[in-house]
Amino acid sequence: RNSARGQCRFTRPEEFNPPRLPPEGQNNRGKDWVNDKDNWAARGLISYSMPLPRDQEVDWLLSLNGGQNKGLATQYQHVSMGQVRIIDPDTGVSQNQFFSRVPQTGAVPIDRFSYKQESTLSDPFAGEYDRVGPERLDLFGASLQGDWSPSDVLDLSSLSGYFWHDRETFANDDAGPKSWLNNDYTDDAWQFTQETTATWLWSEENDVTVGGYFLMEDLDANNIFRDNRNLQNNPAFNQDFEQDTLQWAGYARTHFELPPLPRWGEFTENFSIDASVRYNWAQKQLDNKAERQAGFGSPTGGGSQLTNEGIEKDAWTSWTGDAVLTYRFTEDVSVYFKFSRGWKPGHFNANNLTSANPVGSVNPETLDSLEGALRASWFEGRLTTNLTAFKYDYQDLQVFQVTTDAFGAIVRRLINSEEAEIWGVEWEITGEPLERLILNFSGGYLDSEYTNFKTSFERAQFNPGEGFR
Secondary structure: OOEEEEEEEEEOHHHOOOOEOOOOOOOOOOOOEOOOOOEEEEEEEEEEEEEEOOOEEEEEEEEEEEEEEOOOOOOOOOOOOEEEEEEOOOOOOEEEEEEOOOOOOOOOOEOOOOOEOOOOOOOOOEOOOOOOOOEEEEEEEEEEEEEEEEEOOEEEEEEEEEEEEEEEEEEEOOOOOOOOOEEEEEEEEEEEEEEEEEEEOOOOOOEEEEEEEEEEEEEEEEEEEEOOOOOOOOOEEEEEEEEEEEEEEEEEEEEEEOOOEOOOEOOHHHEEEEEEEEEEEEEEEEEEEEEEEOOOOOOOOOOOEEEEEEEEEEEEEEEEEEEEEEEEOOOOEEEEEEEEEEEEOOEEEEOOOOOOOOEEEEOOEEEEEEEEEEEEEEOOOOEEEEEEEEEEEEEEEEEEEEEEOOOOOEEEEEEEEEEEEEEEEEEEEEEEEEOOEEEEEEEEEEEEEEEEOOOOOOOOOEEOOOEEO
16 A cells, blocks of 8 residues: 655756857857756655544645756847838838848848857857856745545545745846846745635535645745946945745535426436635735945935835735536536636835835736537537637736836836736547547637726926935
8 A cells, every 4th residue: 555656857958959058268268058058857656544533544745845946047149230211102100120130231230239249140159158057946835735534424535735936047138148137036935825625526426625724935046147248336236135924724515416306306406516715815015125335327426325225014904715606407518607706915025125115016916707508519529519608807917027127227017007817719629530530620619808908107397416216
């Protein structure tokens, strides 16, 4: 009854043909290849049946997994691009046209960052880099699942999980040989989860499950950004942020087969109901701090310390659940209708040094879903048809956006779309007209729309004697 099993996988650089660096002496920093991989991963499973009195036992399953990446940071090639204003002779509309070689002479242009790609233009597997990494990622995870049936009608289950990671990446974000945007990204996080359920089979076909869920998570990050194009005095700034998360939920679900009712006979026996209800609670706290010694070319000017710091903490709650009504015309033909409500807790954004708000908040997301489907099998299984129609109605949909703050610094953040909806249909038809000849026809139609979407942008204002605000 007891067993152990495992597996390992290694990925070595020689299995790839990554882009190579330019010849010796052209910013190769002693490396022959970039974008190589040096990974290993391992997983092990141990199962154990622990005996209990009165011929009972608890089945345990322990899972351990881990891995590491010791390759170089991801590189991409900087292509110098020029541009020229082209006027359409028919419409008179002008637009910018970009090119990697001057159309008239074939010369390589110098782009707006004063970069000229010369030695690697004709070779897509060569590049000019001043920094090739490294990148390190350590991973470890463990889970323990236990199942116990103290009686024929009661099942108890427990699932505990732990996961940890530690990452360090030295990036060459300008993708070229000049030290313009050389940034360092480091972060580590751990997470613990626990879920416990109890299922009662109160009849041969009906059951009730109650359970609880708990999550605790801690994330720490430190980023160093270097913009050497515009800032001459101490151009780097540090960003440190920490996020703590607590979540718990209690839930119950049931499956119920309707009995025959007077005057309805066997009609009601063909109905079944699945329903669940869940109460969710989530809390997050984000502490974000970014600082730099302000110098020439900075938004504030002078030599004062520039710091942007903020702490936000909030908690959100919600009821969620679903209800499914299924009717079986026969054993092979059935339809169901389902309503469900989903929920995602709120979020905090760790904004930039020059952002007006060091911590931005995002409202929870709510989803109401309606779904109907036909499942059918005909001619002793030689023809099956599945047809589904659905509609999703989002409130405060969380959308990822890449924008800039008032001083042009890139900001990656989540924002809310007040309302959005998706509806569609999907179908799959499979037939076997002849032995071992199977025909399949499937498809779908999807229509999605932001029905109410507003966003805001920061704007800088210059005040004499005070600088930008």
